[in-house]
Amino acid sequence: MLAMPITMGKEVLAVMMAVNKVNEPEFTKQDEEVFSKYLSFVSFVLRQHHMAYLYNIESRKVQVLLWSANKVFEELTDIERQFHKALYTIKAYLNCERYSIGLLDMTKEKEFYDEWPIKLGEVQPYKGPKTPDGREIIFYKIIDYILHGKEEIKVIQTPPADHWSLVSGLPTYVAEHGFICNMMNAPADEYFTFQKGPVDETGWIIQNVLSLPIVNKKEDIVGVVTFYNRKDAKPFDEYDEQITEILTQFLGWSLLNTDTYEKMNKLENRRDIAYEMLMYQTKATTGEIESILKYKEKLNTNIIEDCEEKQLIQILVLTRWMYTVRKGYRSVTYHNWRHGFNVGQTMFTLLMTGKLKKYYTDLEAFAMIAAAFCHDIDHRGTNNLYQMKSASPLAKLHGSSILERHHLEFSKTLLHDESLNIFQNLNKRQYETVIHLFEVAIIATDLALYFKKRTMFQKIIDTCEKMETEEEVIKYISIDPTKKEVIMAMMMTGCDLSAITKPWEIQSQVALMVANEFWEQGDLERTILQQQPIPMMDREKGDELPKLQVGFIDFVCTFVYKEFSRFHKEITPMWDGLQNNRVEWKSRADEYDEKMKVIEEEKKKQEANTAPKAEEDLGSTGDDKKSKTCQIL
């Protein structure tokens, strides 16, 4: 016998043999040479064939991966749907008669009331097989893909232990140990007893079985996939193992998606629950509304006319909305309902007394007043920068105009409740207009955007000033939604800052409230963020308030009220009030400067004397500082 191996790399692909030399007792040296020469040609053909086989394997892998990826990324879905979509899509590349997926129960812990009977010794604890992470092995569902004969998919809910696919114990074994099991001749296996005869009415019989665990990135076994009977009747080989392993690995990894799906659903539900509870707690109660409107008495009068009843309901909704907005404001030092109410009231005044109403429809004016009432709802007494620095959920949600976007969102949320929706009778187009105005008006109260709109506002007024008739001005503005928005946005600023135009007794008090809220934020920055607050928020620098107020008037407020007064002379009283307050603040700022100059000179004089003595004096200056907030008034 003359035998030689055909190899590819280190792998032996085949052995070629020549048996029984004709007419000679053995093969000669020459035979060997000829044999070897022919061998190299034969082996060449064989290698070519093998390479083509390997190429086919690899391209099936690519297809399996691509198609399952395509399905897995289609949308977020639950584990069953995801596995099903992926496994169904790749059926053409699997080259087997059947395959099935068994899904494992992922519950690790029992409820306390199910543990009681075990703990009390009334029920035996579970002693059956468990997954490596300690779960009882329970297949709650089997999905069976039948590719031989008529294609079919069977779903078996909570399959019995003697179901043909489970009875051998192989899926349980795979789930217990996490091994890949390739049973070349399943019926002959001694360890696992597979069903010998046909498993169902199709007459189909198990021959070869390849079973793999699906493992997620946390290394938990979540299911078992089993492939039955290669289509060419051969046993599954190492390349089949490779393809199916790649597949199950990918499916296992992709469970990140199904976990996310579940987590997301839970989050959505939790958010919905919290919002519903929030609305329940915030919404004005019947009792609260009754404390304002004596509507029950009215309703009890049996003789109310149709139009009266409709009106009454409108008043009820408006009252409930207003009371709820009020409850939505927190009792912080400055940005509380008092401020919210003032801004709404000032918007009304600007429109009516200030005669700005003429550019807007009734609906627009209503929306503007409503937005003004809502504009600082649920303010927390700290500004946008503080939200960012403290990394509050609000700052994580909104990239800019953080609080303003929150005021807007909450205002809109209130309107989602029909019993609070003051715009419920509007048609879709009107409702969208109102919501758009809410958006522009409330976001516009972010002072960071103030400088963006300044020149645009000024240009409009410049143009109007040159016009000869009022009609011309009204037309110029009314026909252009953008101009109306710019003016409205500046009106919001005018309302928001209007305390600065109030009589001195009021302005001085309000300024202190604003300052106190700033100082409280400064305290938080020092204690919680461990940062040094800016002078405006630094309680220790409270003496500088008059100077800060003068600066604020000069750089922010003056423009607003001066331009509005130029635009509509009816608004001049606000401009006058502002100028008067500037005089007051300026005199206090000068007074403080004077005082500081004296102290500075005193200090210099003393520094010329001994050093220790100077320190003592500085201490007493510090004491003065602490009680300065009262001096402002």
Add this chain to the structure above:
Amino acid sequence: MLAMPITMGKEVLAVMMAVNKVNEPEFTKQDEEVFSKYLSFVSFVLRQHHMAYLYNIESRKVQVLLWSANKVFEELTDIERQFHKALYTIKAYLNCERYSIGLLDMTKEKEFYDEWPIKLGEVQPYKGPKTPDGREIIFYKIIDYILHGKEEIKVIQTPPADHWSLVSGLPTYVAEHGFICNMMNAPADEYFTFQKGPVDETGWIIQNVLSLPIVNKKEDIVGVVTFYNRKDAKPFDEYDEQITEILTQFLGWSLLNTDTYEKMNKLENRRDIAYEMLMYQTKATTGEIESILKYKEKLNTNIIEDCEEKQLIQILVLTRWMYTVRKGYRSVTYHNWRHGFNVGQTMFTLLMTGKLKKYYTDLEAFAMIAAAFCHDIDHRGTNNLYQMKSASPLAKLHGSSILERHHLEFSKTLLHDESLNIFQNLNKRQYETVIHLFEVAIIATDLALYFKKRTMFQKIIDTCEKMETEEEVIKYISIDPTKKEVIMAMMMTGCDLSAITKPWEIQSQVALMVANEFWEQGDLERTILQQQPIPMMDREKGDELPKLQVGFIDFVCTFVYKEFSRFHKEITPMWDGLQNNRVEWKSRADEYDEKMKVIEEEKKKQEANTAPKAEEDLGSTGDDKKSKTCQIL
């Protein structure tokens, strides 16, 4: 010249040529034959080589897909991190000197304040290239992977338009049209002007460029990947295109993950914001606490001792918690604070008057009373089945004991606020004990679990009854946490149902409140779910209340109070009260039966007469029904 093609399938791999026959003017027929025979051998070798090349391509595809999948599924992350992780991991399979990814700005719409200048005509609208879905093409970041020489990664934030990778205009072109562009000889290209000389200090020069768009499942172009200079200096071929296309396709699909990541973050933030607002609205205010405790007066007395101050703070926390729990209850018909308070109070009575305290530590007893007060917090006046049927967010969140799990979660949420945490002074182990008791106690109020614990409870009492000394009983129960839990769980049921043991005047009133809440749910089922309510919840069957009460006493309540009275004779008054109420309900039920019998007979008699007349009479019976709720009392 003699020329012949070498083919593989339909593809021409090469052409073999013999040029200028030696000593003859042309090739002979015989030459052709020899040539053809040699050709088949040469082509065999060539095909083998080509197949190996194709195999290599396919296995690189598998690797690229597997490695990027491995990274993409590692965790949820943002687009930059995900792309970076995937692209870095597969660098070995890319076979090029450099590659880079340009990330596109995904913002579609501008803020209103940025649109104003355009709408007012002050700024020219954008006229540059846009993506197919209408975004301005802005690369906000470029990540540059350098594989030649010393490996390096460069990140260019908001790259200038003349950055070497952008200056040619190719990435913008790819982003605009979504084409794959393979530039065989980039420097020679006329349409795109690539940088001719070295792009940086390494002296590296662009030769070949392959650029592809990354497209998500919504068909939006989110970025552009560009590969430079194949390592063997050849241009990129169709197989390179295949590999990179598979890669970019996969990356594009995997954007589902980064979208989810962002969505999830937003959801989490929204939930956090809603919870914080809910806590603000629910938590007892200083004013509300002051209305109960006059603590400010006390605190103003400057001479309070240390221990007194500590006590005062404890009382403050307890009061704030209690008031907040009260506010957490809704003003529904039955499951309101009145019920919550009663259950807490009854728990106290069972422990003290009922002498059950002896099995529990002070801390356990405190936890049990606190849990009893909280046990129905935020009840909506509808039961678990209604949550399921109406698919409320609560039902989507909790699989079983829906409302009970909600009461528990909200009770625990309240404790997360330090100023409400009545257990703040406990150590970790103690705190965990308390939370566990809360869980068992509150979930145990789900009547669906009542039958699970009945026999366990009875067995404990049977055993205790046979014991001779009290000490023996105390020891038997106290050393076993499970027995204590079972008894506590039954105590919770005893408290929850205790209204049924109250003097008849009270019980009859409370029963009506329960019934009214049921009927309200029945109304909702009829109007909202459009289902027929069960008799217990059917307002039309209100007359059957006494019968239902008798049934409820017999099948649920009797066991509880009879067994507790057998266990501790001090609890007998509850058992007596129950029996008395049964007599009352029974007599009313019998009365009703009697009345119905008479009506039934009357009806039969009338049916013997004319049919139309009978109908009229039935109508008047219906009227009687409507006003029956008062008859019960």
